[in-house]
Amino acid sequence: ETGVTQSPTHLIKTRGQQVTLRCSSQSGHNTVSWYQQALGQGPQFIFQYYREEENGRGNFPPRFSGLQFPNYSSELNVNALELDDSALYLCASRPGGLNNEQFFGPGTRLTVL
Amino acid sequence: DQQVKQNSPSLSVQEGRISILNCDYTNSMFDYFLWYKKYPAEGPTFLISISSIKDKNEDGRFTVFLNKSAKHLSLHIVPSQPGDSAVYFCAASAADSNYQLIWGAGTKLIIKP
Numbered sequence: 101e102t103g104v105t106q107s108p109t110h111l112i113k114t115r116g117q118q119v120t121l122r123c124s125s126q127s128g129h130n131t132v133s134w135y136q137q138a139l140g141q142g143p144q145f146i147f148q149y150y151r152e153e154e155n156g157r158g159n160f161p162p163r164f165s166g167l168q169f170p171n172y173s174s175e176l177n178v179n180a181l182e183l184d185d186s187a188l189y190l191c192a193s194r195p196g197g198l199n200n201e202q203f204f205g206p207g208t209r210l211t212v213l
Numbered sequence: 214d215q216q217v218k219q220n221s222p223s224l225s226v227q228e229g230r231i232s233i234l235n236c237d238y239t240n241s242m243f244d245y246f247l248w249y250k251k252y253p254a255e256g257p258t259f260l261i262s263i264s265s266i267k268d269k270n271e272d273g274r275f276t277v278f279l280n281k282s283a284k285h286l287s288l289h290i291v292p293s294q295p296g297d298s299a300v301y302f303c304a305a306s307a308a309d310s311n312y313q314l315i316w317g318a319g320t321k322l323i324i325k326p
Contacts, residue, residue: 104256133313142217142302142316143257156311190256192314201247202314204256 104205106191112211113181121176121208123191132174133202134166135190143190149174178210186212216240217305219317227325232290234320236303239284243305245312248277248288251300251319260301261288290322298324 105124113119125132131150135143145158149168163179172193178185188209192202218237226232234248244265249257263270263277263286270277276289290297303317 135314135316140318142219142304142318143314145313145315148311148313150311156313158313192256201259201262203259204249206254206256 104191104193104203106189106205106208108208109206110209110211112213114213115181115183117181117212118177118179119181119210121178121189121191121210123174123176123193123205125172125174125191125193126203129193129195129203130172131194132168132172133192133194134174134176135192136160136185137188137190137207139187146176181212183212186210215318216243216315217303217317219301219303219320221320222318223321223323225323225325226293228295229292232288232293232297232322232324234288234290234301234303234322236286236288236317237284238286238305240305240307240315241284242307242309243315244308245306246277246279246286247304247306247314248275249302249304250297251302257302293322293324295324295326298322 107122133148134146137143148156152168165177168174188207190207192204194202247262248260251257261275279286300319300321302319304314306312
């Protein structure tokens, strides 16, 4: 059974640029969530997708957007990057519809210069 | 507004002794609580969870206690082992928010030989 994978591992961008981060969910999991973790803080919920539909969103501006594909893999897109967007971006998957634990990928470290 | 708080940024415990990590929350709608462990350069790994209808859940060396009236939960690790050294996150979710996880800032546990 393959776990959650994310790509790329590290990324450096400059202010104003756009970035796309990718996540492959664990087999059998139809719900994917994205989190932003700044240094020294806990992860902050960005949004969640269930069967290709966004069904939850945290306190993030519209320049943070996402997609989920029929195979339940997912993308996080961030437009007009700002310095404060520098963080570890975590993707998690779980079987949908139930209150159960989420399984996390290793994360993508984004640095905005 | 921090809904989940871990007030101890770090904790140092002798190997073989009990480690107790604490977590407080403010949102009475939370009905499911989870503990995750995180090593550097890895995503969080699920440890143990508890539903709000219970006050204790045990899994091997790990026990989570929930005090709903005090809005407090704790994770006990007995006996503590060197491999337990990591950052521990408390997270909470509610059915009415599609189970998105709200996280504490984490406690770094150091097990001394």
